[in-house]
Amino acid sequence: MLLENKVMLITGASKGIGRGIAVGAAKHGAKIGINYAGDDAAAAATVAEIKAAGGEAFALKGDVSDPQSAKDFIQAGVDHFGKIDSFVSNAGICPFHAFLDMPQEVLERTLRVNLHGAWYMSQAAANQMVKQGHGGTLIAVSSISALVGGEFQTHYTPTKAGVLSLMQSTAIALGKHGIRCNALLPGTILTDINKDDLADDAKRQYMESRTCLGRLGQPEDMAGPAVFLASDLAGYVTGASLLVDGGLFVNLQ
Numbered sequence: 001m002l003l004e005n006k007v008m009l010i011t012g013a014s015k016g017i018g019r020g021i022a023v024g025a026a027k028h029g030a031k032i033g034i035n036y037a038g039d040d041a042a043a044a045a046t047v048a049e050i051k052a053a054g055g056e057a058f059a060l061k062g063d064v065s066d067p068q069s070a071k072d073f074i075q076a077g078v079d080h081f082g083k084i085d086s087f088v089s090n091a092g093i094c095p096f097h098a099f100l101d102m103p104q105e106v107l108e109r110t111l112r113v114n115l116h117g118a119w120y121m122s123q124a125a126a127n128q129m130v131k132q133g134h135g136g137t138l139i140a141v142s143s144i145s146a147l148v149g150g151e152f153q154t155h156y157t158p159t160k161a162g163v164l165s166l167m168q169s170t171a172i173a174l175g176k177h178g179i180r181c182n183a184l185l186p187g188t189i190l191t192d193i194n195k196d197d198l199a200d201d202a203k204r205q206y207m208e209s210r211t212c213l214g215r216l217g218q219p220e221d222m223a224g225p226a227v228f229l230a231s232d233l234a235g236y237v238t239g240a241s242l243l244v245d246g247g248l249f250v251n252l253q
């Protein structure tokens, strides 16, 4: 149990990677708060799964692109559990679209949710940790896409590079408060975000063949790396980025 007596809040955890991290951290003893945008049933199922295994959890709906949602989520964490030790900024969208005719609203929504949302949430969590006075950890779910491009992700990949950069700069700003800030860079993980894109068998098989391990990731694959970064095992790790991609990035030929 690496997170006993720790409180972890996670955005975008009704499903997918956020849910995988929430359930995995709860198994390591963390008390969990999850944020989500719209899927009440999925959020309730995440909370129920954690409680059924003997853990503690709550869910709060809120759009991360609204700064008030960040304040409300942090306050809910304090109201439920009295403190926040670890904050995972995970919520994100990737509406695949070609570059040349990208609608302005798709671009701006993606920036607001993925980058502004991570910024507001990280700032609110950090202020609470500074107030508590005993340090903490911020983890941002960036992406392999912070390092490499995507033809239909020209609006998305800059947000993932931005989130990686956010953790590097907050590591500097918050180190004096004992707050460690790190980024997770998933490769391709099978979730709703890419369900349509990977419905094409040829594309899916191609992406599988690009990994060293011969398979795409599952949300549970993200739990161990997140638990590690949140735990005291990573006590001297800050400003770092951890690829969790089955060897996709290194596999040139």
Ligand SMILES: NC(=O)C1=CN([C@@H]2O[C@H](COP(=O)(O)OP(=O)(O)OC[C@H]3O[C@@H](n4cnc5c(N)ncnc54)[C@H](OP(=O)(O)O)[C@@H]3O)[C@@H](O)[C@H]2O)C=CC1
Pocket (backbone or CB within 6 Å): 011, 012, 013, 014, 015, 016, 017, 018, 035, 036, 037, 038, 039, 040, 042, 062, 063, 064, 065, 090, 091, 092, 093, 094, 113, 141, 142, 143, 144, 145, 185, 186, 187, 188, 189, 190, 191, 192, 193, 194
């Ligand atoms: N899957 C992958 O291959 C990869 C994903 N990532 C990143 O991982 C993160 C999670 O993605 P993934 O799990 O795949 O996606 P999913 O679509 O499976 O889950 C997205 C989650 O984010 C929530 N969400 C969406 N918009 C908002 C919002 N405005 N405010 C609050 N919550 C919101 C959703 O809530 P609800 O459903 O309730 O609306 C849901 O809980 C994203 O940041 C993504 O960029 C990075 C690399 C690879």
Ligand SMILES: C[C@H](O)[C@@H]1OC(=O)[C@H](O)[C@@H]1O
Pocket (backbone or CB within 6 Å): 094, 142, 143, 144, 145, 150, 160, 186, 187, 188, 189, 193, 194, 197
């Ligand atoms: C949504 C994509 O499948 C996924 O998102 C990322 O960040 C990865 O690069 C994958 O392309």
